[in-house]
Amino acid sequence: MLTYHTWLSKVNPSFKFLIIAVLFIALLTVHNLNTMIWITGLFFILYLVFNGFNIKLSSWMLLLALILAVLSSTTMIFFGQGTHILFKWHFLVISKESLARGCHIGLRTFLFSILSLIFVSTTKPVLFFYSLMQQLKLPPKFAYGFLAAFRILPMMYEEFHIIRAAMKVRGIEKNKGPKGQYHKIKRYAITLLAQSIRRAQRTAVAMEAKRFSLAKNRTYYYKTGVSSYDLIFLLTMSMIVMLAFVLSSTLPLTPFTNVIE
Structure with a gap:
């Protein structure tokens, strides 16, 4: 499925997997809608520029991610609680608070999909499993x-x-x-x-x-290791996150700084 090979394809698969997993956990604590908008946009640009899929497959994946994000946000938008009512029809109630929370959930879903696509579109499955065995000591x-x-x-x-x-x-x-x-x-x-x-x-x-269960003294056809691309990847992901926080404070797009409140 991989058509293009960018510099993200040269990053160690296990290291890439760990960084994205840490981002998943860290972004669950972000409740600022402005930060979520900026960080989603920046990672979206990174995916568009450096993904390894062809245009057709990449478009289909983005469409599926967008549909999933919209579906995850509608429940909170239509049935969430709030004091500033924007629209009400029978059991459908849309308030400013529910709209902000719904958009936040939708952006988070889309962001997680983008991060997953960044990993999938730049990682060969064979090298990923070899990296798990060599770097993370998976049996x-x-x-x-x-x-x-x-x-x-x-x-x-x-x-x-x-x-x-x-x-x-x-x-x-x-x-x-x-x-x-x-x-x-x-x-x-x-x-x-x-x-x-x-x-x-x-x-x-x-x-x-053929002794595939042998754990010790095993040789590997493919060798994976750490390179300078891993450091570049770490710096790139860190800079995107920091830039999103800076832009959310200097150029806020919405008045919602905490959708939980």
Whole structure:
């Protein structure tokens, strides 16, 4: 899925994962709407400039993130509490306070999606698991197990198309209505589950025979380490956060400095 390789692709995957995880936890404590607006905008620019997806895939991912953000904000906007009522219709009540809190939740959801996309669009899964084993000392049996499961996903997708084509040839796909859809899902689920169980058993036996569970004295085909790009990444993320706090105090876009109050 990765089309372009930017400098973010050269950052150690484990280090990148830890920094983004720390940002997730730290941003949960931010209740200033201005800070959330600025920090979301700055990380959004970083993603647009340095993501590794092509334009079409990147646009679809952003659209899904935007839809998720809107859905997460509507509940608080329409049903939140507040004293300054802006709109009221039956059980739908929109106040200034609920609007600010809803926008804050939506921005936070969109920001978390952007941070996740920054990691996903600039990280190869194989290198990520190798980095987990080498830098974070994840047991190889778990890391290689995740890698094997990751490789099986395209096979399941291909099997799904084969099963669907076989059912169309035999005329089984012609059943309509709720009952027909139920039997259709049942046929797909049972077939795919049976194939996955057999494949998982063969994979487990093969991995055990080749000593993938060995934790000591193991050599690796891919070597990952720390480089100057890790320091650049840390400085970039820190500067974005600090710049967002400075801009929120010098150039506030809303009067809401604490949506909790």
